[in-house]
Amino acid sequence: MAKLIKRLDLVNKLSTHELRGExxxxxxxxxxxxAFLDAEEGIxxxxxxxxVSSYISDKRDLPVHAEAAFDIFGYNVTxxxxxxxxxxxxxxxxxxxxxxxxxxxxxxxxxxxxxGPLGRTKINKEIVSSIRDSARHKLFPLFHNGITxxxxxxxxxxxxxxxSDYYVVNGCQSLSALYNNSNALTDDLRILAKFIQMKPASTEASMITAFSNNQNxxxxxxxxANTQPQIRLQNEFKAKYAGQYVYEIKRGEALGVGTIVSNENAGLYLMAFDLKEPWATHRKYEVFEDKHSDLFGRPEVSADRIVVCQVIIEVIREHLPQLENQLFARYVLTQYILLYIVREILDRDELAVGLLxxxxxLVRDENHRGVFRKIIEAIVSDVISDLNEELKDVGDDFDYRDKLRDSAWVAQIKKTLVASHMKFIARKFIKPFKELWP
Structure with a gap:
């Protein structure tokens, strides 16, 4: 409680907020x-x-919906x-x-x-687009999953x-979109509807609701998965890293022998290493939505570049146990922050920049890859040593999740760690990349 009071800076809020006990x-x-309350205004x-007077029940008080009828003349019913x-x-x-x-x-x-309705999501926008296009109305049952x-x-x-006594348990988004765009509907637009006779409040109905909303x-x-950049990268992995690394572009696909690099992980690597936005890597969905072109559509993105990132990540994961703050070490964004810092250090070496x-x-030849790994091990070990010093006095209430998502904090810690590393190079305590590369 004391730590929480300190972190929320409650002492400095006393002058601007009302304080009371309940x-x-x-x-x-x-x-x-x-008698105590009469003499004490603070509670x-x-x-x-x-x-009892203010209690709100957790049971539903539902209206009874009038009987509804649907015309199916001329259509087969299952x-x-x-x-x-x-x-x-x-x-x-x-x-x-x-x-x-x-x-x-x-x-x-x-x-x-x-x-309930999720609003203007990507899927809902596409549903609305189909509703407003009357040419698609007869095709609607072919591409829509229907409602229950x-x-x-x-x-x-x-x-x-x-x-009668009915409820929609799957299809809320679609039905809401239809309702909100009723002026665009025609009699040609039909929806595959599954009507189930069952007590809506029954255990079986709850099971149906859960299962119908929990499909793969x-x-x-x-x-x-079948876009040109992804297919190209997978083919490049097969041609240049057969038996060593394989690139996964589809969930569940059969892959050959080698370390699996999923395209989702590759996107996160590139977000931290190339776009230099490691604080955003918790938003995985952006890899295949808003950032897909920025991540994979660049000419420099190749199997070799992804393997460079994979080697660095492998080294980082091996060294994470050296971090004294293990909560910080185990948080997934930490590895991407370190990947970003390694990139910043490499960018300050002429030879490394040229090789990148x-x-x-750097990595296609196994011997060169081994040397590269050794160099990265030295860099990561030094960075983690300095990071331990930076985190030594943060306190038990250090909100590492919030900090690792804060671009300003990450930029500052990067600046500190890179400056420390370059200082050691200048004092010849450690060798730069250009002196370690054969």
């Missing part, structure tokens, strides 16, 4: 307690009476019956009828869903599907 109890106050009491009380029907239904379901506006329709509706009562005949999702990385422009000379 005593919380499951009994009402007695005469002695009230208030919250007892049973106030708790029905699966479990027993008299549980069954499922799958059919393409009109979007214009789906948006008439009660509870979209106040979100009560999605009460049993695991999330759980209903207490489900009736079907040749012409219609009727549901397609990630941004998957969409980039032609990284094949």
């Amino acid at each position: 005593f919380l109890a499951n009994l009402d106050i007695d005469a002695n307690g009230q 208030s009491f919250v007892g049973k009476g106030k708790l 029905e699966y019956v479990v027993d008299a009380d549980r069954k499922a029907v799958i059919a393409p239904v009109k979007a214009t009828e789906l948006i008439k379901l009660q509870g979209i506006d106040d979100q009560s329709l999605f009460a049993y869903n695991v999330r 509706v759980i209903a207490g009562k489900l009736q079907t005949d040749n012409d219609s599907i009727k549901v 999702g397609v990630r941004a990385r998957d969409f980039k 422009s032609k990284p094949e000379n």
Whole structure:
């Protein structure tokens, strides 16, 4: 508590904030307690009476939605019956009828869903784009996963599907997008809907909700797997590092013998080493979204360059146990901060700069790669020694996560560590890269 008070600088906030104590109890106050409160202005009491009167239940108070009907005349319907009380029907239904379901506006329709509308995400923007393009309406069931509706009562005949006591448990984003763009809908836009007859509050309904929202999702990385930069890099690894390093561009793909370097990790390496933004490496999604072109679309990005980063990272990981602050050492951003610092040190050596422009000379030959590793080991060992000194007096409440994501703090620690390393080189306590390279 004392450390928290110090870190939040509460002492200096006393002049600008109100300070009060609250005593919380499951009994009402007695005469002695009230007499104390009457004489003490700095504390208030919250007892049973106030708790009961202000209690908010964790149970849903849900409205009853009116019966809804869907026209399926001319369309085949798939029905699966479990027993008299549980069954499922799958059919393409009109979007214009789906948006008439009660509870979209106040979100009560999605009460049993695991999330509400997520707003203007990339996927939602694409859904809206398809809704607004009437030429795609007939194709919608071909590329859309559909929605799942759980209903207490489900009736079907040749012409219609009727549901009551219903809730949408998967498809909140799509249905909200349809509702918000209702002026763009046509009768050609149909959605594959799975209607399940089951008590919405039942255990089985909860299981369906969880499973239907927990499939193996397609990630941004998957969409980039077959792009030209990724295929080119994988082929280059096969041609130049067969049996040594393999480049993974698809989750679960069969790979040959060698150290696996995923394209996700490669992107993070390049973010720290080339873009010099190690504080941003916790945002992995950017590798295959906003930063993909900046990371992989540059002509200097090659298998050789990625292997250079991989060798440096391997050395860093081997030396992390030397960091005395092991919480700092185990935080994933630390290795990318050190990769960035190593790059800054190499940039101050003429020979190293020249070799980094032609990284094949550093790592493609196994003997050269071994020498390069030894040089990096010396640099990393020295940097970690200096880093131990910098972190020695930070205190137990040092917020390393926040600091490692702070570009200003990282820039300052980099400046300090690089300056220290260059000072030792100037005093000839350690040799520069150009004297160690054969």
